Each structure stands twice: as C-alpha cells, then as structure tokens.
Amino acid sequence: MNIKLNRRSIIKAAIVTALAVCMPTLALAEGGTLADIKARGQLTVGTEAAYEPYEFVENGVVVGYGHDILEHMARKLGVKLVQLNLPFQGLLPGLMSHKFDFVATSVGITEERAKRFAFSSPVGIVHSLFVVNSTNKTIARPDDAVGKTVGTQMGSLAQPMIQEFERQLKAKSGKGFAELKLFQAYPDVSVALSNGTLDIGVIPSNVLSVQMRHQPGAFKTIGEVGEPKLLAWVANPQDPAIRAFINQTLEEMRASGKLAELQKKWFGEPLSLPTSGYLPKGAL
Numbered sequence: 001m002n003i004k005l006n007r008r009s010i011i012k013a014a015i016v017t018a019l020a021v022c023m024p025t026l027a028l029a030e031g032g033t034l035a036d037i038k039a040r041g042q043l044t045v046g047t048e049a050a051y052e053p054y055e056f057v058e059n060g061v062v063v064g065y066g067h068d069i070l071e072h073m074a075r076k077l078g079v080k081l082v083q084l085n086l087p088f089q090g091l092l093p094g095l096m097s098h099k100f101d102f103v104a105t106s107v108g109i110t111e112e113r114a115k116r117f118a119f120s121s122p123v124g125i126v127h128s129l130f131v132v133n134s135t136n137k138t139i140a141r142p143d144d145a146v147g148k149t150v151g152t153q154m155g156s157l158a159q160p161m162i163q164e165f166e167r168q169l170k171a172k173s174g175k176g177f178a179e180l181k182l183f184q185a186y187p188d189v190s191v192a193l194s195n196g197t198l199d200i201g202v203i204p205s206n207v208l209s210v211q212m213r214h215q216p217g218a219f220k221t222i223g224e225v226g227e228p229k230l231l232a233w234v235a236n237p238q239d240p241a242i243r244a245f246i247n248q249t250l251e252e253m254r255a256s257g258k259l260a261e262l263q264k265k266w267f268g269e270p271l272s273l274p275t276s277g278y279l280p281k282g283a284l
Contacts, residue, residue, distance in 0.1 A: 034077070034241050037101060043074045043081050045104040046095060048088040050185040052210040053266040054106045054124060054231070057085065065266040066104055066123065066233075072258070073249050087184055089155045092117060095236050102242055106231040108157030114283035117234045120246040122273045124231040127205040128158040130223045133193050139200060142223040146175045148199035151189050154182035158202045161226035193219065206267075230278055237284050251275070 037043050047062060049055045055064040062083045074081035084100060091103045095117070108126070109119050132139045139148065146169055152158045159182065166176040181198060183189050186207045192198040202225055203211075212219060235243035253259040260270040 032098070032101075032239065034245055037079060038077060041079050043070070043077060043079050044084065044100045045070060045082070045102055046084050046086050046091045046100040047103075047105045048091060048185070049083075049085040049105075050088075050187055051106050051204070051207060053206065055104070065262055066106070068262050068265075069123070069250070069253070069259075070104055072253065073246070076249060088153065089184070092234065095234060098236065101239075102236070102246065103234040105233070107234050108229040109232050109278065109280070110157065110160075110229075111280040111282065113234075114280050116237075116284070118237045118240070118243045118284050119279060120233040120235065120243060121250055121275060122230040122232050122278050123250070124206070124271060125228055125273065126157070126231055127228050128152075128161055128202055128225050129205055129208055129221045130225060131193065131201045131203050131208060131219050131221055132199065133196070134217055134220045136199070136220075140222060142225065143169065143172075144222070145169065145177055145200050146173055147178050149179045149181060149197070150177045150200045150202065151181035151183060151192055151198040152202040153186050153189065154184060156186075157229050158204070158225065162202050165225050190219070230273070232278075 047055050047066070049057045049062045049064070051064075053064050055062060055066045057063070062085055067083065070081050070083060083104070086094065088105070091105060091107075092113075094100060095103050106124055106126070107113070107117075107119070109122070113119070130142050130145070138144070142165070145165075150162060150166075152162055162180065166180065170176045178199075181192070183192065186203055189198065189201040189203055190211055193201045200222075208219070208221070233246055235246065250259065253262075254275070263270045
C-alpha cells in the first residue's frame with residue numbers, strides 16, 4: 001500500500017511540475033511579435049462587440065468600423081483574423097497576460113491607463129451623455145441627478161467621470177446619487193432605463209445615436225459629463241512592434257484615403273482625429 005501511495009505521489013508531483021513548466025508557454029500562445037503572428041497564421045484580438053458602429057454583433061458575427069480595419073491588417077500580414085468577443089472588464093487584464101495580440105475595441109485614452117498600457121493612435125472620439133427615458137418629466141438637467149439612481153458600464157471611460165460629477169454634486173448641495181449602478185455592457189444600461197430600474201444612464205454618443213435610430217423617441221439627452229475623449233486600441237507594452245504596426249497601418253490607410261472611406265461608411269462622415277500629441281503626460 002505504501003508503495004502504491006508513493007507511486008501516486010510521484011506521478012502527481014510530476015504532473016504538477018509539468019503544468020508549472022507548460023503554463024507560461026500556454027499563456028503566451030497568442031502574444032509576442034509580428035513574426036509570431038505570421039508563424040501561427042493568425043492575428044488574434046480581443047474586442048467587446050457592444051459599441052456600434054465601432055464594433056458590434058450582426059447575424060452572429062462581429063462587424064463594424066474596427067472590424068473592417070482589422071481585416072485590412074490581417075490581409076497585410078497574410079494571416080487569418082480571429083476576433084474574440086469578450087466583456088470589456090476582461091480585455092486589458094487579458095492583454096497583459098498575452099491572451100491575444102492586442103485589444104481592438106474602443107478604449108478611451110486616459111492618463112491612468114496610458115501609464116500602464118500602450119495606446120495606438122486614435123481611431124475615434126466620444127462624448128459621454130446623460131440620458132433619461134423620454135417619458136421622464138422630472139429630470140431635465142445633470143444636477144437633477146441628486147437622489148436619483150444613475151448607471152453606466154463598469155470599467156468604462158464614463159465611470160470615473162460620473163464619480164467625479166457626484167463629488168461635485170455633494171460639494172454643491174451636500175447630496176449625491178441615491179445609487180450608482182454599474183453594468184457589464186451599455187445595452188444593459190438602456191434596458192434598465194427602459195424598465196425604470198435606472199433614472200439616469202450615461203451612454204457614449206455613438207452608442208446612443210444607434211439606439212435612438214432603433215428606438216425612436218425612447219430616450220432623451222439632458223447633458224454631457226466630462227470632456228470628449230479620444231478612443232484608441234491597446235497593445236501590451238512588452239510588444240512595441242505590435243503597436244508600431246497598428247500605427248503604421250492606420251497612417252497608411254489615412255494617407256490612401258481608405259480610413260476616411262471606412263469612416264464615411266460607418267459614421268456618415270470622416271472623423272477629425274489627431275495624429276500627434278494625443279497621449280497624456282507620462283504615457284508609455
């Protein structure tokens with residue numbers, strides 16, 4: 001019996017050791033250099049496809065402005081595109097553990113994020129808007145948020161701006177929100193507004209414009225929180241060649257007119273985006 005137990009212990013220890021050795025390789029399977037991407041024949045990116053028209057799901061597949069750019073990049077590399085649709089909250093942690101080559105979703109450039117992650121040049125711009133149900137007659141301006149239930153997407157660009165706005169409300173009136181609710185995705189915010197779970201939602205301007213097209217007259221805006229923010233893609237700071245590739249490709253598409261063509265397709269007009277000076281002080 002002791003011999004059997006010892007053998008089991010040895011086998012178990014060997015398995016644990018093998019897993020410990022193999023796990024770093026598995027974790028790094030989707031990351032690294034452009035040479036790695038070409039060798040595997042696959043460009044793997046992380047996306048939260050709930051941000052129309054930048055990236056969203058249609059007929060079961062991810063489409064949008066960002067997807068069209070990614071297809072161009074994959075063709076340039078001569079590889080297949082694999083676009084993983086994941087919750088926003090898992091994208092940046094997944095990037096840092098090399099679960100994918102880069103994050104190709106519309107991430108707001110902030111000073112805090114830019115110190116930890118390698119942002120590409122901007123791919124878009126967004127305004128964060130206060131939104132209420134169109135039948136609401138008691139909330140007409142942002143300051144009416146005192147004592148109300150307010151919601152937005154967890155981990156989003158809007159979240160810290162709303163929290164700062166509440167601090168300002170408390171400084172002026174001594175009172176803040178009744179509650180700040182955080183949702184996994186912006187469509188959930190719209191549903192909560194519709195069913196009365198939320199009094200006020202904070203939704204990006206592009207997402208709201210799409211929802212208003214799909215649900216005419218359902219919502220109305222009562223103001224804006226914070227300043228407009230530039231949106232970009234994100235590379236792992238350990239992979240400088242990947243960020244350089246993204247920026248170089250965007251610049252080539254801009255120079256050829258292809259980027260403006262895609263912007264007209266998805267936004268109705270070209271976007272005015274900076275090509276320099278977009279990163280905050282201390283950015284990687």
